[in-house]
Amino acid sequence: MRTFDIVVIGAGPAGAVFAKSISKEFSVACIDKKSDDEGSFKKPCGGLLAPDGQKALSELGLNLPKSVLVDPQIFSVRTIDLDSGMTRHYQRMYINCDRHRFDRWLMSGIEENVTLFCGTVTKIEKQDKRYIITFIENKKEQKLSAKFIVGADGAKSGVRKFLNPDYRCRQYLSIQQWFEDKHPKPFYSCIFDSENTDCYSWAVSKDGLFIFGGAYPLKSGKEAFLRQKKKLCKKGFVFGEPIKTEACLVLRPQKSSDFYFGKENAFLIGEAAGLISPSSLEGISSAIISGKALAEAFNTKKNIRREYENSIRPLKRKLLFKNFKCPFLYQPFLRNLVMKSGISSIKVSEKNQ
Ligand SMILES: Cc1cc2nc3c(=O)[nH]c(=O)nc-3n(C[C@H](O)[C@H](O)[C@H](O)COP(=O)(O)OP(=O)(O)OC[C@H]3O[C@@H](n4cnc5c(N)ncnc54)[C@H](O)[C@@H]3O)c2cc1C
Structure with missing residues (x-):
């Protein structure tokens, strides 16, 4: 069995940034099930990089390559309130990306002190203070041993389940469908519809395709x-015939205990730790910030947990604070008042919509 100082499970933005930022003094393995193969797992995502995510990349000294971008870049969101029937446009500074290419680009900068495995983790155990990670690579079972593990495996984290089976956080079923874009003009949209969800839905045009998705109650999501x-x-x-349908869980933290960073020598980062905005479900930036924060905590060689939890506290506070914004977005009466007032909206002439 190969042994490492650290095994990272998941190489989405959180795991990839951790693996890029960890000191070469550590021997690190990183396991993720996705690859460039046709049919490989692709994280369902709107692929919109918000300003916080742009800032987080800048803090890593990273410039986004053209290969990650999709066409077109759009600077406003058509906000539709299906309860009141009102539509408004708001300026937004997202970068429209191909999410899979974005993840693969982040992974491409991981240095040689990190051994990458393409496989699915099936089991985690603890034996004599070390973690044993079992995964399937090319249909073959493999095991690694590590002093530390990092769970960067997203909303449905198996590492979190291993560490804290009682963890509960508000969750939604996120469903997305991809279509050929037949609209007269590409657009972004944000949809509120209290009949179907107390969260929201979105539409994004991408390279001639059109994604429609939303976060719905777990039990009745499909309907x-x-x-x-x-x-x-x-x-x-x-809409027309869907080219692809994808679904996954998405977390929506409400209270301090919805954020969980692990215990002993096991750490959680990104959405596995509950780090995602409860108002917008934007989670790429929190994944990048927490991946960097944990790597820096390891690199200090001091008390890793204390260093990590101290440096992540402002992000946790910011995400909790976003819950105060939620009633103005999700409470139909308040939302109606805000939209009616026209505050912060922009005028798009009907001819150009
Ligand atoms: C439909 C949808 C749309 C979204 N749109 C946006 C958006 O436009 N902008 C935004 O900022 N956020 C968006 N989010 C949120 C965002 O996608 C997540 O918060 C973000 O991806 C979290 O990053 P992460 O690295 O923590 O986890 P993830 O990106 O989920 O990465 C987890 C990684 O772990 C790997 N993994 C998981 N389990 C295993 C296993 N057992 N074995 C091996 N590998 C494993 C997966 O392959 C994956 O690469 C959206 C979420 C959803 C569901």
């Missing part, structure tokens, strides 16, 4: 998604 599509047809959305 809510289909009902909402029907309502949006009346608002001019054109």
